Amino acid sequence: MPVSPKTFNPHRKNNIAKVSVKQSWGNGRGGRPWRRLRNAILERDNYLCQCDDCTRLGLIRVANEVDHIIPLSRDGTDDEANLRAINSECHKKKTAKESSTKTKKKEGWVKSL
Template sequence: MARRPKYPCRHRGCPALVDGPGYCPAHASDAGWRSDQLRGNRHQRGYGTDWDRTRKRILARDGYLCQCEECQAEGRPLLATEVDHRIPKARGGTDDESNLRAINRDCHKRKTQRESRDARRRSLHR
């Protein structure tokens, strides 16, 4: 039986080959998602039962409509199913209700990608 081809490590410039798409052992920590053992489960990260109650309250407060800048500027009434931190917790934001808003799933993904990209750029310029 033929052997499967190896894949290059996804870390830029790494010459290592791995059995499946992904990172070599030396760069495994570069992967965007980390297991619960490394990052903690949702309760340990502050998204337990209290967060569930806060989330429901924020969604109801905002009428289950997306409150992102793009939807507000365009007057687009998209259904919101998630709650977003206006100032991300990683940048000093809190779970205070004034920092939370209802947001559509796709809008939340775009915002998170933008924040992630900006964080990577900041870390490269240090």
């Protein structure tokens, strides 16, 4: 007489694949400490863009990102004095400008061939 197959029980312990992956939730830019700091900076700056262009021209734009005034790649820190609220378009422009200066002779960078 044939034997009936075992029924599937999703809660059975042996049905769960065990993966030994280090959990890194909460670390890095997506972590809780960064989110709290980011929210504090946005509130401090009243959710208004504080970039050089907007400040100089007197533009009022809603800020939805936080920018490092001195980039981490150039020894900047996550200190509140080095952070400011910035509009996403302004942030893209600033980041593009910073990445283009890395290839020029400026602050120890050598032009790439």
